[in-house]
Amino acid sequence: MSTSQNDNSLLRIEDLNVSFNTPGGELVAVDSVHLNIKEKEIMGLVGESGSGKTVTALSIMRLLSVPPARVRGKLMLEGMDLLALGEADMMKVRGSKIAMIYQDPMTSLNPVLRVGDQIAEAVEKHQGLGKKEALQASVRAMKTVGIASAEKRARDYPHQMSGGMRQRIVIATALSCNPRLLIADEPTSMLDLLSQAQLIALLRELAAKVGSVLYITHDMGVVAQLCDRIAVMYASRIMEVAQVNELFNHPLHPYTIGLLESVTRADTKVEKLKYIEGNMPDLVKRPSGCLFHPRCRFAKDICRHEVPSLREFNRGHFVACLIVEEIHGRNRDYPR
Numbered sequence: 638m639s640t641s642q643n644d645n646s647l648l649r650i651e652d653l654n655v656s657f658n659t660p661g662g663e664l665v666a667v668d669s670v671h672l673n674i675k676e677k678e679i680m681g682l683v684g685e686s687g688s689g690k691t692v693t694a695l696s697i698m699r700l701l702s703v704p705p706a707r708v709r710g711k712l713m714l715e716g717m718d719l720l721a722l723g724e725a726d727m728m729k730v731r732g733s734k735i736a737m738i739y740q741d742p743m744t745s746l747n748p749v750l751r752v753g754d755q756i757a758e759a760v761e762k763h764q765g766l767g768k769k770e771a772l773q774a775s776v777r778a779m780k781t782v783g784i785a786s787a788e789k790r791a792r793d794y795p796h797q798m799s800g801g802m803r804q805r806i807v808i809a810t811a812l813s814c815n816p817r818l819l820i821a822d823e824p825t826s827m828l829d830l831l832s833q834a835q836l837i838a839l840l841r842e843l844a845a846k847v848g849s850v851l852y853i854t855h856d857m858g859v860v861a862q863l864c865d866r867i868a869v870m871y872a873s874r875i876m877e878v879a880q881v882n883e884l885f886n887h888p889l890h891p892y893t894i895g896l897l898e899s900v901t902r903a904d905t906k907v908e909k910l911k912y913i914e915g916n917m918p919d920l921v922k923r924p925s926g927c928l929f930h931p932r933c934r935f936a937k938d939i940c941r942h943e944v945p946s947l948r949e950f951n952r953g954h955f956v957a958c959l960i961v962e963e964i965h966g967r968n969r970d971y972p973r
Contacts, residue, residue: 648712648818649711649713650710653693666873670873676848677844678844679866683854683860684896689872699720699731733815734816738811738821738824753790756791782806782843808824808836808843815847818848824836825854866878873920889961890958899911927940940960
C-alpha cells in the first residue's frame with residue numbers, strides 16, 4: 638500500500654525491491670518499499686545498521702542497477718520513472734535533479750585535488766559552464782554552506798580542513814547544481830557533537846532552498862531535531878511512517894517503540910539502559926511472517942505466519958503490524 642500519494646510528492650517510491658545474488662542464496666535488501674517524499678519536506682529514514690536504508694538511497698541514485706544487484710519497482714521523480722531511464726539520461730538526473738551526501742567526507746573527496754576544483758568539476762559536468770564560471774559557482778556554493786573566506790579556502794586540499802569543514806565541502810558539491818532532492822546518508826556520523834549540531838542547523842536552513850531532503854540515519858535524536866516526517870525501516874521493509882511529533886508521542890510499531898525506549902535523555906535518570914533483544918535477521922534466510930516477530934515482545938501466532946502490509950492506522954500515520962489494534966486499541970489516545 639502506498640503512503641499517501643499526494644500531488645505535491647517530489648519522489649514516489651512504489652513497490653521497490655532490491656536483491657543480491659550471494660553464494661548463500663538471494664539476499665533481499667529492500668522488500669516492497671512504498672514511500673513518498675513531498676515538496677519542501679525533510680523525510681527521515683531511520684533504522685538499525687543493515688535495515689536497507691543506504692541500499693534504498695543508492696537505488697534512487699541508480700547506482701545499483703548493474704549485476705549482482707536486481708532492482709525492481711518504480712521510482713517516480715516528478716512523473717519520470719528513474720528505473721526506466723537509460724544510463725545517459727540518468728547521468729543528467731544525477732547532480733542536477735538528485736544529489737547525495739555520503740557518510741565519510743574523506744572518501745568522497747579526492748585528496749590530491751583542491752576542494753574548489755572538485756566542486757567546479759561537478760558544475761562543469763552538470764551545468765555545462767566553463768572553467769572560470771564553474772570556479773565562481775563553487776565559491777558561491779561554499780559561501781552557501783557557511784564557509785568563511787570561501788575564495789581562499791577553495792584553494793585548500795581536503796587534509797587542510799577539519800571533519801566538519803570537509804562535510805560542508807561535500808554538501809556544497811551536492812548543492813552546486815541546484816538539485817531538487819538531496820539525499821543525506823548518515824552525514825553526521827563521522828563528526829564531533831559540535832560539528833553535528835552545526836550541520837543539522839545548516840541542513841534545516843538549506844532544506845527550503847533545495848526542495849526536499851531524504852535524511853538517512855540510525856540516530857533518533859537527530860531526526861527529532863531535523864525532520865518533518867519519519868519512515869522507520871527494519872530488515873528491508875518499512876514498518877512505520879508518520880509526522881515526527883506523532884511518531885515520537887504515539888509510536889505504533891513494536892520496533893519503533895523499542896528504538897525510542899533505547900534512546901537516553903539528559904533530563905531523565907535511568908537505572909538500566911533499555912535495548913531491543915535479539916539481532917537483525919539473516920536476509921538470505923528470512924523469518925516467516927513479520928520480519929520483526931523473533932524480537933517482538935508482543936508477537937502472537939499470526940505474526941509468525943502472515944506478512945503485514947503498510948496501512949493507515951490514523952490519518953497520515955501508517956504501520957505494518959498485524960496486532961496494532963490489540964496493542965494500542967482503536968482510539969487516538971493509545972498508550973505506549
